[in-house]
Amino acid sequence: MNSRLVGFFIWRALCGALALAVATRSSYAHPVSISRALVYVRPDEITAEIEVFLEDLYLFHTLRTDSRDYLSATEIGRGIQLHRQFIAERFQILDIDGRPLVSKLDSTTWQPPASGVPLAELMDHQLTFSLRFDLDEAPEFLTFVQKFTDGGAVLPSEMTLHVQQEQQPESEPVALRPHEPYILRLRWDGPPLSMGDGREQQVAWLVKAKQETLGISSYSSTYSFLYVENRQVRHEILIPLQTLLLDLPIEHEHRDFLSPEEQRGAAAVVGDYFAKGLPVRINGATVEAKFEKCDFFGLATKDFARDANDRDVSLANGRVGVILSYRCPAFPETVSMSWNRFTESMWAVDVVILAGDRIEKRTLSRVGNRQQLEWESPLPHRVVPFSPLRANDLPQSLSLSWTAILGFDIAILIWLVGWRILRPRLTKSPSTPAVFAAAVVALVVGWFAHSRIWQSDPISTAEAAQIFAPLHRNVYRAFECPTDGEVYDALALCVDGELLEHVYRQIHQSLDMQDQGGAIAHVTSVDVSDGTVQQTVHARSEPSFYYVCQWDVAGNIEHWGHLHERRQRYVASFRLNVINGYWRITHWDVLDEQPLGTTVTVREFSR
Ligand SMILES: [Zn+2]
Incomplete structure (x- = not known):
């Protein structure tokens, strides 16, 4: 016996009783092909044992019986040879890119009785075929596919798949239907979990796993994120390519892959498929969907904000990300959506609705007429109006100094x-x-x-901060406005005309997260500190002062169920003047800028 397989056989022995129970029960309940695959994964090798009933050989290879309705030992031997090839071709393990791992087939050790087996007893005999797959490196993803019966078969084959990773807790078996891939992510870096591990360690392990996949932990599920914002409702849909193809055929030359050209060609078709199939109403009125983008991703992609469509994508484990947006006629008080895009393998979908800090999940299903989503804004939400700062509103100009x-x-x-x-x-x-x-x-x-x-009072630090802070805050708030025109209008309330363009470019650039698909960050906080008055300028009617300070800006962008937050620190010198009775920033010179770090958080939603 190969010593490297010892671990596998120990584990198999533990599963033996269960396997027997499944086999015995199945032999009475289900006469169609039922098989079992026990897969053991090591960093450098995978071994698989495929257990089939003798009846499968008879059914799949139309073996001939003799006059007594017996399968002779010779005929069974012929069937075994045919089935070895059959399994090698139709049980596949794919790598991260969807390419099949090369298998080596060990011969089965089962010997048929010399007198043959009566037809009525075929389900009483089990054969085991052993496969080995060599690995160059420890796999992060494995995709399992069985194609024992063709798609659309009246009686499809069923396989119970039990994958066990070396030195990991015992896993659960899954049902593998023909042509429906099962995708598994494996971790090799984390400490193995055992009964002796504390609760804290287990939780930390799970949190890390969630963070690594950015919360997208199922590879066979469809994800739907509905972002309700001031300007628009944005819908992000992530669907397994295999699931989509059941309802929307996409032309492809290669049997197992979509080329980049085919992906680009299909993008608008997929967008249209969802735009028409998921009608949205905002505040009671139907709003037409705007197709933003459609990308095809392999398993290696964790963040679906990146542009893709530049490499072959496997039909078995590829995923499709679609973004549709809906322009709001006014702030969205109600949003409704009807999901008419279920497929043969997708009967329900969880829609996660994200509106500001509020996150909730709704399950839509084709069963029981639950295809309609109704959402209502829980709070009246309005943008706080900008308020320019009047010079004579300031406490120090009203006091008797x-x-x-x-x-x-x-x-x-x-x-x-x-x-x-x-x-x-x-x-x-x-x-x-x-x-x-x-x-x-x-x-x-x-x-x-x-x-x-x-006017000879030097302005105090506290007074300067009182003037500077609201103006500075408004500069960032201006970028919440829906259009550039409105951003400029809002900026003009706190920044002098000649400086407008400069400030607009500077802030826009700082919020532009190029590494996240060029999205514009939403500013969550601006903290000013270490402000000092450099000089107070005495003027008859338009006092001014120079001010140097430091501030930290936190901005985030949110997509695909996770949130990126970036913090940046700035030091700059300003001049503030009273112009026509209002304080304005008239000079803005950044002296230093440094990143404080980026964090990615997976959003939790209330169930
Ligand atoms: Zn992201």
């Missing part, structure tokens, strides 16, 4: 001195109304001196 008091004092002094000079011989004190009138005049003169002439 020391210059105002000094001005008042000087005015009083001037009045008293003047009164003494002009009225030298007058000994009587001025009347109360006269003093009161003089005080009012002095106050007005002092106030005037403070606000219109001297």
Whole structure:
């Protein structure tokens, strides 16, 4: 016995009782081809044992019986040779790119009774065919396909597939129907899980697995993400190519692959298929779908935001990502969608609806008339209007500062001195109304001196921050506006005209996440710190100051059920001026810029 197979046989022995139970039960319940595959995966080799009933040989190769209705030992021997070839061709394990691994077939050790086997007892005999597949490296993905019966067969073959990875917890068997691939992801880096591992370690292992696949952990399911935003509703659909092909034939020259050219040719057809099959209404009105893109992906793709369609994609394990968008006539209060694109192998689909921070999941099904999705906005959502900053709204310009008091004092002094000079011989004190009138005049003169002439107060750090922060915040908020025109209008409320173009380009560039398909990030926070006033400029009517500060911007983009957040730090020098009574940023010079890191989070939804 090959010593490398010891592990496999130990595991097989453990499964033996179950296999026997399945076989015995099946022999009475189901006379059609039922087989069992026990697959053991090591980093450098896969071994598979395919167990079939003797009846399969009779059915698939039309063996001849003798006059007693017996299959002779010779005829069975012929059947075994034919079935070896049959299994080698029709049981396939595909690599990550959908290419079949080369198998080596070991001969079966089963010997038929010399007298042959009566036809009525064919289901009482099981044969095992052993296959070996050499691997160049530990596989991340394996795709299993059995084609024992042709597609559309009245009585399709069924296989119970049990895949066990070396040094991993015992796995569960799955049912493998003909021509319906089963895709498995394997991890080799993580520590093996055993009964002795703590709960914490197991949870950490699962979280890591989820993060590695960005939450898309099933390779046979269809995913649907519906993003409800201010400007649009966006629908992202990820469907196994195999599932799509059941309802939408796509021309392809190669039997097992779609070429890049064929993918590009099919993109619009697939888009149209979903656009027509998933009608959407927003606020009660039907909105036409805009086809954004359609890409074909292999198993290696984790983030479906990337452009694809540049390499062959396997029909067995390829996936198709489609994005449709629907322009909102106003902020979406209600969204409804009808799913009319179920296939023979997809009877239900989970639609995840993401609206701001709120995430929910709805299951649509062709069974029980549950094809309709109805969503209602839970909260009234409006964009907070921009508010330009009036110069005289500021606390420091309304307060009686020391210059105002000094001005008042000087005015009083001037009045008293003047009164003494002009009225030298007058000994009587001025009347109360006269003093009161003089005080009012002095106050007005002092106030005037403070606000219109001297303006000599250096602006404090706290005051500067009060002016700067809202203007700076509005610059980023402007980019939430749906059109460029509206972005400029909003920017004009906080940035001087000559600087508009410069600021627009600078912010737009900083939010443009080229590494994520050029999506524009949504800013979630802007934190200003370390602000210092460099210089206060004294002007009669339009005060200004120079300000240097640091700020961190967090922005995110969200697609395919996960969220990218990027943080960036900036240091810049600004000048702020009062123009026509309102504060505006008139100078913006970035002194330093550094990335603080990017995180990817898989979104959780309420069930
Ligand atoms: Zn992404």
